[in-house]
Amino acid sequence: MENNFFLLAVIVFFPMLGAGVSFLVGRKDKTLRDRAAGCVTIAEFLLVLLLLIIKGADGAGFTVPGVCGMGLSFETEGFRAVYGAIAAFMWMATTLFSAQYFAHYSNRNRYYLFLLVTLGATEGIFFSADLYTTFVFFEVMSLASYVWVAQDEREESLRAAATYLAVAVIGGLVMLMGLFLLYNQVGTLKISELHDACEGKNVYVAAGCLFFGFAAKAGAFPLHIWLPKAHPVAPAPASALLSGILTKTGMFGILVISCKILLHDWKWGTFVLIIGTLTMVVGAMLALFSVDFKRTLACSSVSQIGFILVGVGMQGLLAEENALAVRGSILHMVNHSLFKLVLFMVAGVIFMNLHKLNLNEIRGFGRKKPLLAAIYLSGALGIGGIPLFSGYISKTLIHESIVEYMEALKEGALAQGFFGVSDMKIIEWLFLISGGLTVAYMCKLFFAVFVEKNNDAAVQKKYDSMCGRYMNKVSAAAIGVPALLFPLMGAFPHLTMDKIADMAQSFCGLAENPHTVAYFSLTNLKGGLISITIGVLIYVLIVRTWMIVKQPDGSTVYVNRWPRVLDLEDYVYRPILLTAIPAVCGGVCTVLDHAVDFLAKILPIAGSVEAGFFDTITDGVIVFLRKTIYQDSPQPHELEEGNALTHVCGRIVNRIVGLLNLTVWRRHPKKKDYEHSFALAYESFKENTGIIGRSLSYGLILFCLGLCGTLIYLLVSMLMH
Numbered sequence: 001m002e003n004n005f006f007l008l009a010v011i012v013f014f015p016m017l018g019a020g021v022s023f024l025v026g027r028k029d030k031t032l033r034d035r036a037a038g039c040v041t042i043a044e045f046l047l048v049l050l051l052l053i054i055k056g057a058d059g060a061g062f063t064v065p066g067v068c069g070m071g072l073s074f075e076t077e078g079f080r081a082v083y084g085a086i087a088a089f090m091w092m093a094t095t096l097f098s099a100q101y102f103a104h105y106s107n108r109n110r111y112y113l114f115l116l117v118t119l120g121a122t123e124g125i126f127f128s129a130d131l132y133t134t135f136v137f138f139e140v141m142s143l144a145s146y147v148w149v150a151q152d153e154r155e156e157s158l159r160a161a162a163t164y165l166a167v168a169v170i171g172g173l174v175m176l177m178g179l180f181l182l183y184n185q186v187g188t189l190k191i192s193e194l195h196d197a198c199e200g201k202n203v204y205v206a207a208g209c210l211f212f213g214f215a216a217k218a219g220a221f222p223l224h225i226w227l228p229k230a231h232p233v234a235p236a237p238a239s240a241l242l243s244g245i246l247t248k249t250g251m252f253g254i255l256v257i258s259c260k261i262l263l264h265d266w267k268w269g270t271f272v273l274i275i276g277t278l279t280m281v282v283g284a285m286l287a288l289f290s291v292d293f294k295r296t297l298a299c300s301s302v303s304q305i306g307f308i309l310v311g312v313g314m315q316g317l318l319a320e321e322n323a324l325a326v327r328g329s330i331l332h333m334v335n336h337s338l339f340k341l342v343l344f345m346v347a348g349v350i351f352m353n354l355h356k357l358n359l360n361e362i363r364g365f366g367r368k369k370p371l372l373a374a375i376y377l378s379g380a381l382g383i384g385g386i387p388l389f390s391g392y393i394s395k396t397l398i399h400e401s402i403v404e405y406m407e408a409l410k411e412g413a414l415a416q417g418f419f420g421v422s423d424m425k426i427i428e429w430l431f432l433i434s435g436g437l438t439v440a441y442m443c444k445l446f447f448a449v450f451v452e453k454n455n456d457a458a459v460q461k462k463y464d465s466m467c468g469r470y471m472n473k474v475s476a477a478a479i480g481v482p483a484l485l486f487p488l489m490g491a492f493p494h495l496t497m498d499k500i501a502d503m504a505q506s507f508c509g510l511a512e513n514p515h516t517v518a519y520f521s522l523t524n525l526k527g528g529l530i531s532i533t534i535g536v537l538i539y540v541l542i543v544r545t546w547m548i549v550k551q552p553d554g555s556t557v558y559v560n561r562w563p564r565v566l567d568l569e570d571y572v573y574r575p576i577l578l579t580a581i582p583a584v585c586g587g588v589c590t591v592l593d594h595a596v597d598f599l600a601k602i603l604p605i606a607g608s609v610e611a612g613f614f615d616t617i618t619d620g621v622i623v624f625l626r627k628t629i630y631q632d633s634p635q636p637h638e639l640e641e642g643n644a645l646t647h648v649c650g651r652i653v654n655r656i657v658g659l660l661n662l663t664v665w666r667r668h669p670k671k672k673d674y675e676h677s678f679a680l681a682y683e684s685f686k687e688n689t690g691i692i693g694r695s696l697s698y699g700l701i702l703f704c705l706g707l708c709g710t711l712i713y714l715l716v717s718m719l720m721h
Helices: 002-026 030-054 078-101 108-126 131-149 155-186 191-198 204-218 226-233 236-261 266-289 293-321 323-354 370-383 390-411 421-451 457-464 473-491 497-508 522-546 568-602 605-627 644-663 674-720
Strands: 060-064 072-076 548-550 556-558
Touching (some): 002 030, 078 236, 078 497, 131 204, 131 236, 155 226, 191 236, 204 236, 266 293, 293 323, 323 473, 370 390, 370 473
Antiparallel strands (some): 548 556
16 A cells, blocks of 8 residues: 555656756756656656556545645545546657657747646646645646746737736636635535535535636636637647646546535536536637637637536536436546647647648648548547547537436426426537537648648648658657547447546446447437538538638638637736726725825824825835836836846956956956846846746736735625624
């Protein structure tokens, strides 16, 4: 047993140690650093695979005591081991692919450092035994992965990174409030104890706060805004992990709420089902309209998270009869992780060759590249729910859970519920239509990249000449091996996917599976065939006729017909969070400032002293707002070179060197001005770190505002009680 404890501890903390080692190695040898990072991820995968084999669903755990009084607790069982293995596998594949992808990138050492730190934090989340440990590693993961989005340091990258950070910080703060409330109500945050502790208690507010934080990371509507922004600008290997694994840490938290805190709660299931349906439909629509390869995949991730949430919602509605929903949602989580690993790395192959992702510019790149086309098709057919591919299995299970619930409503077996049979029929059709939209936008990408020719014949000739040299053997293996899994798992579901579900289902409160599903019966094939038919019709009648415009010269181009005004970030969140709220706060502070000045004039002397004190505080708040949120302060490149310390040190070194020249070395004084050199070095350091520093300052401001709100809420709650 002690060996198992040790193995789990190594799995969680080994990648973080490897991050430091690879960073130091990278300062001396870049090639050796790439190999070191690859070895760390390969070793991590083998360790988790060993844990999965020797432990399976049997528990093992350990605690690191004394961390903020509560300690960090870890344990393993079937679902945790499965997702720990999937995370390690995806990190191994993306790290191997990164060696070629980042061959001409700068700041690679920084990328690998945070890549491995995030791996350790992600494993810490999946193996966490209590929600406090989940929260700690959740925040480490969010801050470390922020660097992935900002890696290129371009304007659009930094803007997307700021959005990602804002969502992560706000979500983390709301989650923290939920932890406070939950612990205050039930007295524990240990995941295995939550069901008994929460039974019979009204914990909906705490669960709602936790859901907000986890849903923000999962990419659920309306907190999905970071996904379509972050993925197009992040490096492709990072996008694969952001979409495939980091969103699943959010789903892990939602499963904890739905299967531990509010198990079989129909009200909670109804709420999750509504959010899931909206997420599923909105994501699919955004993906269909997109004309950027990676943005399409990012919006697709939003939609697929919606499919999973629909399955989680059905778990609550079906109560003890939720086996289909449990197994379907777990398997679709697994499927989506692997789909996005393959599809985003295909996007990475395109980008590292062309440095473009717009469909009109990359059109025809995949022609005469059968290996890349086969890899893409495997992922596309899988995510589209085509029979004999793994996505069909998980989508069929979720769809059949909806059908099962409708049959139960017709028979009167479920008396309580918000939805009637007609309502559930609408949700079923939205599910099938969203599946059709998935088929349509995956067809759009395939035909644009692998079938159609580029409008420029010279460009097409250049693309065709790249055959055989567009990716090396290591990259081909890193993408091709995961792509082989989809037809294998889809063709033999009872030997593969059912075994995964058997191992993981206990986490969702399902002891055994009472259903034997005939996946390829005509009844089960019907739902998949309806979605495929809808998808083909959408592609032919909408994409080909409305989203492709013919030019005067006879060529055609893809156009994005999504209304700009429907961009939630630009037209809702940023105006409110970054304009309206700061303006209101600044206006209130200004009014208070003038009010205090007025009181100081009319009050007696004693009152004037107090008014002057508060006046000083108010002025300080206003200055703080102007220097942070309003950012009136000059940027680093606008400031005078250096600071007081660099000037003093530079002058001292100038005098010491001058004295040594005249006395010890006996030669003419050197003309080098160390004061100026130190100032330039300082400015260079500020320019290189200021971008991230300003964004982190923005995050800290949000943290402080959120913490103040949390404390005020707790104070009001205490006074009310």
